[in-house]
Amino acid sequence: MMPVPDPHPDVFDIEWPLRVADVDREGRLKFDAATRHIQDIGSDQLRELGFQETHPLWIVRRTMIDMIRPIEFQDILRLRRWCSGTSNRWCEMRVRIDGRKGGLIESEAFWININRETQGPARISDDFLEGLRRTTDVNRLRWKEYLSAGSREDADDIREFPTRVSDIDIFDHMNNAVYWSVIEDYLHHHPDLARYPLRVTIEHDAAVALGDKMEILSHTYPPGSTDKFGPELTDRTVTTLTYAVGDEAKAVAAIFNL
Incomplete structure:
Protein backbone atom coordinates (compact mmCIF):
# COMPACT_ATOMS: atom_id res chain seq x y z
CA MET A 1 0.00 0.00 0.00
CA MET A 2 0.99 3.63 -0.51
CA PRO A 3 3.21 4.81 2.39
CA VAL A 4 1.86 7.58 4.58
CA PRO A 5 3.06 10.97 3.25
CA ASP A 6 4.07 12.14 6.69
CA PRO A 7 4.49 14.93 7.51
CA HIS A 8 1.88 16.35 5.12
CA PRO A 9 -0.74 19.04 5.86
CA ASP A 10 -3.47 17.10 4.02
CA VAL A 11 -3.11 13.88 6.00
CA PHE A 12 -5.94 13.85 8.54
CA ASP A 13 -4.45 12.83 11.90
CA ILE A 14 -6.45 11.99 15.02
CA GLU A 15 -6.23 9.87 18.19
CA TRP A 16 -8.77 8.07 20.37
CA PRO A 17 -8.71 5.21 22.90
CA LEU A 18 -9.30 1.55 22.16
CA ARG A 19 -12.44 0.53 24.05
CA VAL A 20 -13.90 -2.72 25.43
CA ALA A 21 -16.38 -3.23 22.56
CA ASP A 22 -13.53 -3.03 20.03
CA VAL A 23 -11.59 -6.09 21.23
CA ASP A 24 -11.98 -9.87 21.28
CA ARG A 25 -11.63 -12.16 24.32
CA GLU A 26 -7.85 -11.89 24.13
CA GLY A 27 -7.90 -8.10 23.90
CA ARG A 28 -7.06 -7.80 20.18
CA LEU A 29 -8.64 -5.04 18.09
CA LYS A 30 -11.12 -6.93 15.90
CA PHE A 31 -11.45 -6.55 12.14
CA ASP A 32 -15.06 -5.38 12.38
CA ALA A 33 -14.16 -2.80 15.02
CA ALA A 34 -11.19 -1.60 12.93
CA THR A 35 -13.61 -1.17 10.02
CA ARG A 36 -15.90 0.99 12.16
CA HIS A 37 -12.89 3.14 13.06
CA ILE A 38 -12.06 3.43 9.35
CA GLN A 39 -15.63 4.60 8.69
CA ASP A 40 -15.63 6.97 11.66
CA ILE A 41 -12.42 8.76 10.72
CA GLY A 42 -13.93 9.27 7.25
CA SER A 43 -16.89 11.07 8.82
CA ASP A 44 -14.60 13.11 11.03
CA GLN A 45 -12.45 14.16 8.08
CA LEU A 46 -15.51 15.16 6.05
CA ARG A 47 -16.65 17.35 8.93
CA GLU A 48 -13.16 18.83 9.38
CA LEU A 49 -12.94 19.71 5.67
CA GLY A 50 -16.43 21.24 5.62
CA PHE A 51 -17.98 18.77 3.14
CA GLN A 52 -20.29 16.88 5.50
CA GLU A 53 -23.38 18.66 4.11
CA THR A 54 -22.48 18.47 0.41
CA MET A 67 -3.22 -6.56 10.28
CA ILE A 68 0.55 -6.25 10.59
CA ARG A 69 0.81 -6.42 14.39
CA PRO A 70 -2.29 -6.74 16.60
CA ILE A 71 -3.36 -3.69 18.58
CA GLU A 72 -4.29 -4.56 22.16
CA PHE A 73 -6.79 -3.42 24.79
CA GLN A 74 -6.23 -0.11 26.61
CA ASP A 75 -3.99 1.19 23.85
CA ILE A 76 -4.39 4.62 22.24
CA LEU A 77 -5.03 4.59 18.51
CA ARG A 78 -3.46 7.06 16.13
CA LEU A 79 -5.39 7.14 12.86
CA ARG A 80 -4.15 8.88 9.72
CA ARG A 81 -6.30 9.16 6.59
CA TRP A 82 -5.42 10.43 3.13
CA CYS A 83 -6.37 9.92 -0.51
CA SER A 84 -4.38 7.49 -2.68
CA GLY A 85 -6.40 7.78 -5.92
CA THR A 86 -9.32 9.76 -7.40
CA SER A 87 -11.84 9.87 -10.19
CA ASN A 88 -14.89 12.08 -10.68
CA ARG A 89 -17.26 9.91 -8.61
CA TRP A 90 -15.06 7.75 -6.38
CA CYS A 91 -11.75 7.64 -4.62
CA GLU A 92 -9.41 5.33 -2.75
CA MET A 93 -8.63 6.32 0.82
CA ARG A 94 -5.79 5.00 2.94
CA VAL A 95 -6.08 4.69 6.71
CA ARG A 96 -3.16 3.73 8.91
CA ILE A 97 -3.90 2.78 12.52
CA ASP A 98 -0.97 2.77 14.96
CA GLY A 99 -1.07 1.70 18.58
CA ARG A 100 1.35 3.32 20.98
CA LYS A 101 2.53 -0.17 22.02
CA GLY A 102 3.65 -1.08 18.49
CA GLY A 103 0.47 -2.53 16.96
CA LEU A 104 -0.18 -1.59 13.34
CA ILE A 105 -3.05 -1.90 10.87
CA GLU A 106 -2.89 -0.64 7.28
CA SER A 107 -5.98 -0.27 5.10
CA GLU A 108 -7.19 1.01 1.75
CA ALA A 109 -10.82 1.37 0.71
CA PHE A 110 -12.58 2.21 -2.57
CA TRP A 111 -15.35 4.71 -1.75
CA ILE A 112 -18.17 5.85 -4.07
CA ASN A 113 -19.88 9.22 -3.58
CA ILE A 114 -23.67 8.70 -3.52
CA ASN A 115 -26.49 11.06 -4.50
CA ARG A 116 -29.04 11.31 -1.69
CA GLU A 117 -32.07 11.31 -4.02
CA THR A 118 -31.09 8.77 -6.70
CA GLN A 119 -28.94 6.56 -4.43
CA GLY A 120 -26.53 6.29 -7.39
CA PRO A 121 -22.93 7.49 -7.91
CA ALA A 122 -22.59 11.27 -7.87
CA ARG A 123 -19.88 13.64 -9.09
CA ILE A 124 -17.46 14.85 -6.44
CA SER A 125 -17.25 18.64 -6.39
CA ASP A 126 -14.18 20.28 -7.88
CA ASP A 127 -13.13 21.92 -4.63
CA PHE A 128 -13.37 18.59 -2.79
CA LEU A 129 -11.34 16.84 -5.51
CA GLU A 130 -8.71 19.55 -5.35
CA GLY A 131 -8.07 18.73 -1.71
CA LEU A 132 -8.07 14.96 -2.25
CA ARG A 133 -5.50 15.21 -5.04
CA ARG A 134 -2.93 16.91 -2.85
CA THR A 135 -1.77 13.51 -1.61
CA THR A 136 -1.91 11.50 -4.86
CA ASP A 137 -1.01 11.67 -8.54
CA VAL A 138 -3.64 9.05 -9.45
CA ASN A 139 -6.57 11.00 -10.93
CA ARG A 140 -8.11 8.46 -13.32
CA LEU A 141 -8.93 5.74 -10.83
CA ARG A 142 -10.91 2.85 -12.31
CA TRP A 143 -12.70 -0.02 -10.64
CA LYS A 144 -11.17 -3.44 -11.16
CA GLU A 145 -12.35 -6.57 -9.37
CA TYR A 146 -9.70 -8.54 -7.53
CA LEU A 147 -11.90 -11.44 -6.40
CA SER A 148 -14.44 -13.86 -7.87
CA ALA A 149 -17.22 -15.70 -6.06
CA GLY A 150 -16.92 -19.37 -5.13
CA SER A 151 -19.60 -21.90 -6.06
CA ARG A 152 -21.83 -23.97 -3.83
CA GLU A 153 -20.86 -27.17 -5.60
CA ASP A 154 -17.26 -27.28 -4.36
CA ALA A 155 -17.53 -25.26 -1.13
CA ASP A 156 -15.63 -26.57 1.88
CA ASP A 157 -18.42 -25.40 4.14
CA ILE A 158 -21.72 -23.49 3.94
CA ARG A 159 -22.84 -21.64 7.03
CA GLU A 160 -25.92 -19.47 7.55
CA PHE A 161 -25.32 -15.93 8.82
CA PRO A 162 -28.64 -14.23 9.68
CA THR A 163 -29.04 -10.48 9.31
CA ARG A 164 -30.40 -8.48 12.25
CA VAL A 165 -32.21 -5.16 12.49
CA SER A 166 -29.13 -3.65 14.13
CA ASP A 167 -27.03 -4.62 11.07
CA ILE A 168 -28.97 -2.31 8.74
CA ASP A 169 -27.73 1.22 8.05
CA ILE A 170 -29.05 4.45 6.49
CA PHE A 171 -28.97 2.89 3.00
CA ASP A 172 -31.38 0.19 4.24
CA HIS A 173 -28.83 -2.57 3.79
CA MET A 174 -26.27 -4.38 5.90
CA ASN A 175 -23.48 -2.05 6.99
CA ASN A 176 -19.94 -2.62 5.76
CA ALA A 177 -18.59 -3.39 9.24
CA VAL A 178 -20.98 -6.33 9.67
CA TYR A 179 -19.33 -8.16 6.76
CA TRP A 180 -16.13 -8.06 8.82
CA SER A 181 -17.82 -9.76 11.77
CA VAL A 182 -18.06 -12.77 9.42
CA ILE A 183 -14.25 -12.66 9.16
CA GLU A 184 -13.93 -12.68 12.95
CA ASP A 185 -16.32 -15.64 13.16
CA TYR A 186 -14.32 -17.56 10.55
CA LEU A 187 -10.97 -16.86 12.22
CA HIS A 188 -12.40 -18.05 15.54
CA HIS A 189 -13.22 -21.43 13.97
CA HIS A 190 -9.88 -21.54 12.07
CA PRO A 191 -7.26 -20.28 14.54
CA ASP A 192 -4.45 -21.58 12.30
CA LEU A 193 -5.16 -18.59 10.01
CA ALA A 194 -4.75 -16.02 12.77
CA ARG A 195 -1.03 -15.51 12.14
CA TYR A 196 0.29 -12.04 11.44
CA PRO A 197 0.80 -10.19 9.22
CA LEU A 198 -2.59 -11.12 7.77
CA ARG A 199 -4.38 -9.52 4.81
CA VAL A 200 -8.14 -9.60 4.42
CA THR A 201 -9.96 -8.03 1.45
CA ILE A 202 -13.72 -7.74 0.99
CA GLU A 203 -15.34 -6.70 -2.30
CA HIS A 204 -19.02 -5.82 -2.44
CA ASP A 205 -21.15 -6.66 -5.47
CA ALA A 206 -24.70 -6.09 -4.18
CA ALA A 207 -26.43 -5.10 -0.97
CA VAL A 208 -27.73 -7.48 1.69
CA ALA A 209 -31.15 -6.43 3.00
CA LEU A 210 -33.01 -7.18 6.21
CA GLY A 211 -34.71 -10.56 5.90
CA ASP A 212 -32.23 -11.94 3.36
CA LYS A 213 -31.11 -15.48 4.12
CA MET A 214 -27.37 -14.98 3.79
CA GLU A 215 -25.00 -17.92 3.67
CA ILE A 216 -21.20 -17.97 3.79
CA LEU A 217 -19.51 -20.32 1.30
CA SER A 218 -15.91 -21.04 2.23
CA HIS A 219 -13.18 -22.29 -0.12
CA THR A 220 -9.54 -23.05 0.67
CA TYR A 221 -6.83 -23.05 -1.99
CA PRO A 222 -3.57 -24.69 -0.79
CA PRO A 223 -0.16 -23.52 -2.06
CA GLY A 224 0.38 -24.42 -5.70
CA SER A 225 -3.25 -25.32 -6.33
CA THR A 226 -4.26 -22.23 -8.33
CA ASP A 227 -2.95 -19.05 -9.92
CA LYS A 228 -6.35 -17.30 -9.84
CA PHE A 229 -5.04 -14.77 -7.31
CA GLY A 230 -1.95 -13.87 -9.31
CA PRO A 231 1.53 -15.37 -9.49
CA GLU A 232 2.69 -13.70 -6.27
CA LEU A 233 0.20 -15.78 -4.22
CA THR A 234 0.74 -19.24 -5.71
CA ASP A 235 3.10 -20.14 -2.86
CA ARG A 236 0.59 -19.68 -0.02
CA THR A 237 -2.84 -20.75 1.16
CA VAL A 238 -5.71 -18.42 0.20
CA THR A 239 -9.14 -18.72 1.77
CA THR A 240 -12.22 -17.12 0.20
CA LEU A 241 -15.62 -16.48 1.73
CA THR A 242 -18.56 -15.82 -0.57
CA TYR A 243 -21.50 -13.96 0.97
CA ALA A 244 -24.46 -15.47 -0.90
CA VAL A 245 -28.21 -14.93 -0.87
CA GLY A 246 -29.69 -17.77 -2.88
CA ASP A 247 -27.73 -17.97 -6.12
CA GLU A 248 -26.52 -14.37 -5.94
CA ALA A 249 -23.08 -13.51 -4.59
CA LYS A 250 -23.35 -10.31 -2.58
CA ALA A 251 -19.69 -10.02 -1.58
CA VAL A 252 -16.42 -11.96 -1.62
CA ALA A 253 -13.60 -11.98 0.92
CA ALA A 254 -10.05 -13.28 0.59
CA ILE A 255 -7.80 -14.13 3.54
CA PHE A 256 -4.08 -14.92 3.40
CA ASN A 257 -0.87 -14.34 5.30
CA LEU A 258 1.54 -11.75 3.96
Whole structure:
Protein backbone atom coordinates (compact mmCIF):
# COMPACT_ATOMS: atom_id res chain seq x y z
CA MET A 1 0.00 0.00 0.00
CA MET A 2 0.99 3.63 -0.51
CA PRO A 3 3.21 4.81 2.39
CA VAL A 4 1.86 7.58 4.58
CA PRO A 5 3.06 10.97 3.25
CA ASP A 6 4.07 12.14 6.69
CA PRO A 7 4.49 14.93 7.51
CA HIS A 8 1.88 16.35 5.12
CA PRO A 9 -0.74 19.04 5.86
CA ASP A 10 -3.47 17.10 4.02
CA VAL A 11 -3.11 13.88 6.00
CA PHE A 12 -5.94 13.85 8.54
CA ASP A 13 -4.45 12.83 11.90
CA ILE A 14 -6.45 11.99 15.02
CA GLU A 15 -6.23 9.87 18.19
CA TRP A 16 -8.77 8.07 20.37
CA PRO A 17 -8.71 5.21 22.90
CA LEU A 18 -9.30 1.55 22.16
CA ARG A 19 -12.44 0.53 24.05
CA VAL A 20 -13.90 -2.72 25.43
CA ALA A 21 -16.38 -3.23 22.56
CA ASP A 22 -13.53 -3.03 20.03
CA VAL A 23 -11.59 -6.09 21.23
CA ASP A 24 -11.98 -9.87 21.28
CA ARG A 25 -11.63 -12.16 24.32
CA GLU A 26 -7.85 -11.89 24.13
CA GLY A 27 -7.90 -8.10 23.90
CA ARG A 28 -7.06 -7.80 20.18
CA LEU A 29 -8.64 -5.04 18.09
CA LYS A 30 -11.12 -6.93 15.90
CA PHE A 31 -11.45 -6.55 12.14
CA ASP A 32 -15.06 -5.38 12.38
CA ALA A 33 -14.16 -2.80 15.02
CA ALA A 34 -11.19 -1.60 12.93
CA THR A 35 -13.61 -1.17 10.02
CA ARG A 36 -15.90 0.99 12.16
CA HIS A 37 -12.89 3.14 13.06
CA ILE A 38 -12.06 3.43 9.35
CA GLN A 39 -15.63 4.60 8.69
CA ASP A 40 -15.63 6.97 11.66
CA ILE A 41 -12.42 8.76 10.72
CA GLY A 42 -13.93 9.27 7.25
CA SER A 43 -16.89 11.07 8.82
CA ASP A 44 -14.60 13.11 11.03
CA GLN A 45 -12.45 14.16 8.08
CA LEU A 46 -15.51 15.16 6.05
CA ARG A 47 -16.65 17.35 8.93
CA GLU A 48 -13.16 18.83 9.38
CA LEU A 49 -12.94 19.71 5.67
CA GLY A 50 -16.43 21.24 5.62
CA PHE A 51 -17.98 18.77 3.14
CA GLN A 52 -20.29 16.88 5.50
CA GLU A 53 -23.38 18.66 4.11
CA THR A 54 -22.48 18.47 0.41
CA HIS A 55 -20.99 14.94 0.37
CA PRO A 56 -22.65 13.12 3.30
CA LEU A 57 -23.24 9.69 1.78
CA TRP A 58 -20.60 7.20 0.62
CA ILE A 59 -20.62 3.46 0.06
CA VAL A 60 -17.57 1.23 0.05
CA ARG A 61 -16.92 -1.14 -2.85
CA ARG A 62 -13.74 -2.73 -1.51
CA THR A 63 -11.81 -2.64 1.74
CA MET A 64 -8.35 -4.16 2.18
CA ILE A 65 -6.98 -4.48 5.70
CA ASP A 66 -3.48 -5.62 6.62
CA MET A 67 -3.22 -6.56 10.28
CA ILE A 68 0.55 -6.25 10.59
CA ARG A 69 0.81 -6.42 14.39
CA PRO A 70 -2.29 -6.74 16.60
CA ILE A 71 -3.36 -3.69 18.58
CA GLU A 72 -4.29 -4.56 22.16
CA PHE A 73 -6.79 -3.42 24.79
CA GLN A 74 -6.23 -0.11 26.61
CA ASP A 75 -3.99 1.19 23.85
CA ILE A 76 -4.39 4.62 22.24
CA LEU A 77 -5.03 4.59 18.51
CA ARG A 78 -3.46 7.06 16.13
CA LEU A 79 -5.39 7.14 12.86
CA ARG A 80 -4.15 8.88 9.72
CA ARG A 81 -6.30 9.16 6.59
CA TRP A 82 -5.42 10.43 3.13
CA CYS A 83 -6.37 9.92 -0.51
CA SER A 84 -4.38 7.49 -2.68
CA GLY A 85 -6.40 7.78 -5.92
CA THR A 86 -9.32 9.76 -7.40
CA SER A 87 -11.84 9.87 -10.19
CA ASN A 88 -14.89 12.08 -10.68
CA ARG A 89 -17.26 9.91 -8.61
CA TRP A 90 -15.06 7.75 -6.38
CA CYS A 91 -11.75 7.64 -4.62
CA GLU A 92 -9.41 5.33 -2.75
CA MET A 93 -8.63 6.32 0.82
CA ARG A 94 -5.79 5.00 2.94
CA VAL A 95 -6.08 4.69 6.71
CA ARG A 96 -3.16 3.73 8.91
CA ILE A 97 -3.90 2.78 12.52
CA ASP A 98 -0.97 2.77 14.96
CA GLY A 99 -1.07 1.70 18.58
CA ARG A 100 1.35 3.32 20.98
CA LYS A 101 2.53 -0.17 22.02
CA GLY A 102 3.65 -1.08 18.49
CA GLY A 103 0.47 -2.53 16.96
CA LEU A 104 -0.18 -1.59 13.34
CA ILE A 105 -3.05 -1.90 10.87
CA GLU A 106 -2.89 -0.64 7.28
CA SER A 107 -5.98 -0.27 5.10
CA GLU A 108 -7.19 1.01 1.75
CA ALA A 109 -10.82 1.37 0.71
CA PHE A 110 -12.58 2.21 -2.57
CA TRP A 111 -15.35 4.71 -1.75
CA ILE A 112 -18.17 5.85 -4.07
CA ASN A 113 -19.88 9.22 -3.58
CA ILE A 114 -23.67 8.70 -3.52
CA ASN A 115 -26.49 11.06 -4.50
CA ARG A 116 -29.04 11.31 -1.69
CA GLU A 117 -32.07 11.31 -4.02
CA THR A 118 -31.09 8.77 -6.70
CA GLN A 119 -28.94 6.56 -4.43
CA GLY A 120 -26.53 6.29 -7.39
CA PRO A 121 -22.93 7.49 -7.91
CA ALA A 122 -22.59 11.27 -7.87
CA ARG A 123 -19.88 13.64 -9.09
CA ILE A 124 -17.46 14.85 -6.44
CA SER A 125 -17.25 18.64 -6.39
CA ASP A 126 -14.18 20.28 -7.88
CA ASP A 127 -13.13 21.92 -4.63
CA PHE A 128 -13.37 18.59 -2.79
CA LEU A 129 -11.34 16.84 -5.51
CA GLU A 130 -8.71 19.55 -5.35
CA GLY A 131 -8.07 18.73 -1.71
CA LEU A 132 -8.07 14.96 -2.25
CA ARG A 133 -5.50 15.21 -5.04
CA ARG A 134 -2.93 16.91 -2.85
CA THR A 135 -1.77 13.51 -1.61
CA THR A 136 -1.91 11.50 -4.86
CA ASP A 137 -1.01 11.67 -8.54
CA VAL A 138 -3.64 9.05 -9.45
CA ASN A 139 -6.57 11.00 -10.93
CA ARG A 140 -8.11 8.46 -13.32
CA LEU A 141 -8.93 5.74 -10.83
CA ARG A 142 -10.91 2.85 -12.31
CA TRP A 143 -12.70 -0.02 -10.64
CA LYS A 144 -11.17 -3.44 -11.16
CA GLU A 145 -12.35 -6.57 -9.37
CA TYR A 146 -9.70 -8.54 -7.53
CA LEU A 147 -11.90 -11.44 -6.40
CA SER A 148 -14.44 -13.86 -7.87
CA ALA A 149 -17.22 -15.70 -6.06
CA GLY A 150 -16.92 -19.37 -5.13
CA SER A 151 -19.60 -21.90 -6.06
CA ARG A 152 -21.83 -23.97 -3.83
CA GLU A 153 -20.86 -27.17 -5.60
CA ASP A 154 -17.26 -27.28 -4.36
CA ALA A 155 -17.53 -25.26 -1.13
CA ASP A 156 -15.63 -26.57 1.88
CA ASP A 157 -18.42 -25.40 4.14
CA ILE A 158 -21.72 -23.49 3.94
CA ARG A 159 -22.84 -21.64 7.03
CA GLU A 160 -25.92 -19.47 7.55
CA PHE A 161 -25.32 -15.93 8.82
CA PRO A 162 -28.64 -14.23 9.68
CA THR A 163 -29.04 -10.48 9.31
CA ARG A 164 -30.40 -8.48 12.25
CA VAL A 165 -32.21 -5.16 12.49
CA SER A 166 -29.13 -3.65 14.13
CA ASP A 167 -27.03 -4.62 11.07
CA ILE A 168 -28.97 -2.31 8.74
CA ASP A 169 -27.73 1.22 8.05
CA ILE A 170 -29.05 4.45 6.49
CA PHE A 171 -28.97 2.89 3.00
CA ASP A 172 -31.38 0.19 4.24
CA HIS A 173 -28.83 -2.57 3.79
CA MET A 174 -26.27 -4.38 5.90
CA ASN A 175 -23.48 -2.05 6.99
CA ASN A 176 -19.94 -2.62 5.76
CA ALA A 177 -18.59 -3.39 9.24
CA VAL A 178 -20.98 -6.33 9.67
CA TYR A 179 -19.33 -8.16 6.76
CA TRP A 180 -16.13 -8.06 8.82
CA SER A 181 -17.82 -9.76 11.77
CA VAL A 182 -18.06 -12.77 9.42
CA ILE A 183 -14.25 -12.66 9.16
CA GLU A 184 -13.93 -12.68 12.95
CA ASP A 185 -16.32 -15.64 13.16
CA TYR A 186 -14.32 -17.56 10.55
CA LEU A 187 -10.97 -16.86 12.22
CA HIS A 188 -12.40 -18.05 15.54
CA HIS A 189 -13.22 -21.43 13.97
CA HIS A 190 -9.88 -21.54 12.07
CA PRO A 191 -7.26 -20.28 14.54
CA ASP A 192 -4.45 -21.58 12.30
CA LEU A 193 -5.16 -18.59 10.01
CA ALA A 194 -4.75 -16.02 12.77
CA ARG A 195 -1.03 -15.51 12.14
CA TYR A 196 0.29 -12.04 11.44
CA PRO A 197 0.80 -10.19 9.22
CA LEU A 198 -2.59 -11.12 7.77
CA ARG A 199 -4.38 -9.52 4.81
CA VAL A 200 -8.14 -9.60 4.42
CA THR A 201 -9.96 -8.03 1.45
CA ILE A 202 -13.72 -7.74 0.99
CA GLU A 203 -15.34 -6.70 -2.30
CA HIS A 204 -19.02 -5.82 -2.44
CA ASP A 205 -21.15 -6.66 -5.47
CA ALA A 206 -24.70 -6.09 -4.18
CA ALA A 207 -26.43 -5.10 -0.97
CA VAL A 208 -27.73 -7.48 1.69
CA ALA A 209 -31.15 -6.43 3.00
CA LEU A 210 -33.01 -7.18 6.21
CA GLY A 211 -34.71 -10.56 5.90
CA ASP A 212 -32.23 -11.94 3.36
CA LYS A 213 -31.11 -15.48 4.12
CA MET A 214 -27.37 -14.98 3.79
CA GLU A 215 -25.00 -17.92 3.67
CA ILE A 216 -21.20 -17.97 3.79
CA LEU A 217 -19.51 -20.32 1.30
CA SER A 218 -15.91 -21.04 2.23
CA HIS A 219 -13.18 -22.29 -0.12
CA THR A 220 -9.54 -23.05 0.67
CA TYR A 221 -6.83 -23.05 -1.99
CA PRO A 222 -3.57 -24.69 -0.79
CA PRO A 223 -0.16 -23.52 -2.06
CA GLY A 224 0.38 -24.42 -5.70
CA SER A 225 -3.25 -25.32 -6.33
CA THR A 226 -4.26 -22.23 -8.33
CA ASP A 227 -2.95 -19.05 -9.92
CA LYS A 228 -6.35 -17.30 -9.84
CA PHE A 229 -5.04 -14.77 -7.31
CA GLY A 230 -1.95 -13.87 -9.31
CA PRO A 231 1.53 -15.37 -9.49
CA GLU A 232 2.69 -13.70 -6.27
CA LEU A 233 0.20 -15.78 -4.22
CA THR A 234 0.74 -19.24 -5.71
CA ASP A 235 3.10 -20.14 -2.86
CA ARG A 236 0.59 -19.68 -0.02
CA THR A 237 -2.84 -20.75 1.16
CA VAL A 238 -5.71 -18.42 0.20
CA THR A 239 -9.14 -18.72 1.77
CA THR A 240 -12.22 -17.12 0.20
CA LEU A 241 -15.62 -16.48 1.73
CA THR A 242 -18.56 -15.82 -0.57
CA TYR A 243 -21.50 -13.96 0.97
CA ALA A 244 -24.46 -15.47 -0.90
CA VAL A 245 -28.21 -14.93 -0.87
CA GLY A 246 -29.69 -17.77 -2.88
CA ASP A 247 -27.73 -17.97 -6.12
CA GLU A 248 -26.52 -14.37 -5.94
CA ALA A 249 -23.08 -13.51 -4.59
CA LYS A 250 -23.35 -10.31 -2.58
CA ALA A 251 -19.69 -10.02 -1.58
CA VAL A 252 -16.42 -11.96 -1.62
CA ALA A 253 -13.60 -11.98 0.92
CA ALA A 254 -10.05 -13.28 0.59
CA ILE A 255 -7.80 -14.13 3.54
CA PHE A 256 -4.08 -14.92 3.40
CA ASN A 257 -0.87 -14.34 5.30
CA LEU A 258 1.54 -11.75 3.96
